Amino acid sequence: MKRSPWRYIWKSIDIRNKLLLTLGILVIYRFIANIPVPGFNSEVINALNSSKSAAGDLISILNMLSGGTLSSFSILAMGVYPYITASIILQLLGPIIPAIEEKMKNDPREGRKWMEKWTMYLTIPMALLSAVGQIGLFNQIVPGMAVLKNYGWSGSNLLPTIANVSTMIAGTMIAIWLGQIISEYGIQQQGLSLIIFSGIVSQMPSNLVKILADQSSGWYMLIISLAVLLLTVFAIVYIQQGTRFIRLMIPGQRISYRGIKSGGSTTLPLRVNSVGMIPLIFAQSIITFPALIASFFVNSGAAWVKNSASWIQQNLSGSSFLYVLLYFLLVVGFTFFYTSVTFMNNDYGTSLKKQGAVVPGRATGSETQNYLAKIQNRITFPGAVFLGLIAILPYILGAILNTSANATMLLSSAGMLIVVGVVRDIIDYLQSDLGQHGYEEKLIR
Template sequence: MKRSAWRYLWKSEDIRKKLLITVLLLVAYRFAANIPVPGVNRAAIASIMTSAGGAGNLLGMLDLLSGGTISSFSILAMGVYPYITAQIILQLLVPIIPALERKLKDNPREGQKWMERWTVILTVPMALLSAVGQINIFNQMSQGTSVLSFTFGLTGVNLLPTLTTLISMVAGTMIGIWIGEMISEFGIPNQGLSLIIFSGIVAKIPTHIRSLVSDQQYWWLIFIILVVLALVIFAIVYVQQGRRNVRVMFPGRRVGNRMSMPVTSSLPLMVNMAGMIPLIFASSILSFPAIVAGFFLQVKTVWVANLMNGIYKLFSGSNSWYYLLYFLMVVAFTFFYTDVLFSQQNYGDNLKKQGAQIPGVTVGSQTQKYLTRVQRRITFPGAFFLGIVAVLPYVLGALLPVSARQAGLFLVSSAGLLIVVGVVRDTFTIIDTELKLHGYDESLIKG
C-alpha cells in the first residue's frame, strides 16, 4: 500500500528548516506592515478606502498587491508592487531593444543576472514615483482633509518631513523585496514575493467573513459565496493546468557502431501563460483616466468640466460600460503579454540547436511562426476565461443588494483568487519536489 510522502514533511530536517524560516519571515513582514508612515492621518485614509470610483479601484488593486498595507498607510504601503512593475517594464523592453534581446540569447545566465540587477535598480525610482503618486491621490480623494500632518511638498518647512515620508516608503518597499529574496533563498525556493502577496490576501479574508456573518440580514450569503468560490477555484486550476502538447521529433544518437532510433517527445504550451498580469494592466489603465479627470472636475470652463465629468463617470467603475471595457482590456492584454513572453522563449532556435523538428514544419523561423499560431489559438479560451473571472465579482454584485456587496461579496478580488490558487499550487509542487529530492518518494514508500 502506497502512503503519501507528505507525512514525512516534518521529519526532514532541511525541509522543516525551510518551512520555519518561511513562516518567520512572513510574520516579520506582517509585523512591519503595521508600522505607519510618519505623520499619517489614519482616519482620513480609512474614509478614502471606502470610497468608490476609478481611484478607489486603483487603490484597491494596489492594496491587494501590497498585502493590505495601503489601507493602514504603513511603510510597506507600496508592498512589492514597484518591483513587479519594474519586472514588467524590462520584460516588455526586451523585444523592443535588439541589444537586450541579443544579451539574453547569447548568454542566458548572465542575461538573467543583468535583468535581476536592473530590476532592483529600476525599483527605486518606480517606488519613489509610486510614493508621490499615492500621496497625491490620497490628498485628492480626501476632499480637503490632508492624509499627512503636514503639507506635502519640497519647499520651506515641509521639505524635511516630505523627504522623511518618501524615504520611509521607498525603504519599506526595499525591505519587502529583501524579505522576499530571503524566503526564496533560505525558505521555499522561488516563492518569496508570491508568498508575501499571498499572505496579505489571505490575511484580509477573515475580515470579509466576519462582515458577512455579522450582517444578520445576509448571513446566508456566506454559503453561496463559498460554493461560487469552490467552482471558480476549480475552474482556475483546470485552466491553469491546461496544456497543448505539440509533437516534437528528436534525432537519434550514435552509440558505438549503432544509431539509436529518433525519439518522439512533446512540447507543452500553456493555455494561460500570462497569469494575473493582464488583470493588473487592465485595472491600472482603466483607472488612470478617472484619476486624471478627477483633477479637473471643478474647473470653471463648462465644456471642460462636463467632458471631465463624463470621463470620470465612464471610468469610475459605477456602470456596465466600465465592466465591458474591463473584460475587453483583460482579453487584449492576455494576448499581448502572452505574445511578449512567448517570443522571449524562442522555441524555434532552441529546437534547431537540439536538432529537433516538429513533423511537417521547417526548422528555425518557420517553427517559431507555427508555434506562435498554435499558442495564439489556445490563448483565446484562456483569455476569455480570464476576462470572465475578472468581471465575475461585479456581475454577481449587481444581482445582490448594496449592503451585501459592501460586506465583501467575493472575499478576495479576481486577481487575488488567481494569486492564491497559483501560489498554493506552486508551493505544493515545490514542497513535493523537495520531498522527492530528499528520498521521500511516495512511489517508493510502502507500508
C-alpha cells in the same frame, strides 16, 4: 501500495529549513505591514469607509492590491507593485528597442541580470510617483483633512514630507528585499508571489466581517460567496491544468541508463494558461496608474486639466463600465503578450534542434518555432478569455446582486487566481525538491 511523499517534508532538513524561513519572513512582513507612516491621521479612515467618491473607490482597489496595508497607511502601503510596474515597462520596451531584445536573446542569463538591475533602478521613481499619488488620493476624500500631518512641499513641511515619502519608498524596497530572500533561501522563485499571496489571504477575515455586516442578507451573501469561491477555484484549476501535447520524434540512436536505443518519440506539453496570474497583476498595475497620475491634477487651476483628471478618476476606478471593459481587455491582451514573450524566450525551435527532436512534418528551427507558436496562440485564446472573465467576476456578481464588487466575495476572483497559482507552484516545487532529495523512491511499496 502508493504512499504520499508529503510525510517526508519534515524529515528533510533542507526542505524544513526552507519552509520555516519562508514562514518566518512572511510573519515579519505582516508585522511590518501594521506599522503606519509617521504622522498618519487615523480620522481619514473613517471618512474612507463612508466615501462614495472616485478617490474612495480607487483607494479601495489599491487597498485590495496592497493586502490591506493602504487602509492603515502602513509603510508597506504600496506593497511590491512599483517593482511590478517597473518590470512591465521594461518588458514592454523589449520588443520596441532591438538592443534590449538582442541582449535578452543572445545571453539569457546576463540578460536577466541586466533586467533585474534596471527593474530595481526604475522601481524607485515608480514608488515615488505611487507614494505621492496615494497621499493625494487620501487628501481628496475629505477636503481640508490631510492623511499625513505636516504634509506639503514648501516651508516647514518640506522635511517631514520628504521623510514620509522616503519611508514609503523604503517600505516598498523592504518588501521586495524580503521577497528576494524567500526566492534565494526559501521557496525558490516564489518570493514576490508569496508576498502578494500573504496580503491577499490576510484580507479574508475583514471581507468576512463586511459580508456579515448586513444583518438582513449577510448569511445569504456568505453562502453565495462560498459557492462562487468553490466553483471558481475548480474552474481555475481545471483551466490551468489544460495542456496540448505535441508529438516529437527523436531519430537516430540515443543513450539511456539501459544502454543504446534506437530513436523514439515523446511529447512537448503546451499549457492553455502558461503564464498563471501574471497578466492579472500586470493589468491591475496598469489600469490603476492613470487614475493615480490624475490625482496630481484634480486641484489644478486650469479648468480643462481639472475636468480631465476628474473624468479619468470617475471612469477608470470603481466599477464603471469603462473600467470593467478595459480591465477585461487588458487581462486578455497581457495574457497574449506575456505568453508570446515567454514562448519567444524559450525558443523551442532551436532547443529541439539541438536535442535532435523534430515535429513530424515540420523542418527544424524557425519552421518548428512558428508552428508551435501558432498552436500556442490558438490554445491561449480560451485561456485569455477565461482570465478576463475571472478578473471581472466580482463586478458581474455585484451588478446581478445589486451590491458593491467588494461585498460579494471572500476573495476577489483575481486574488483567487493568484492564491491558486501560488499554491500550485509551491506544491510543484516541493514535489520536485522531494524527488531531488531521494524521497521519490519511497512513493511505491
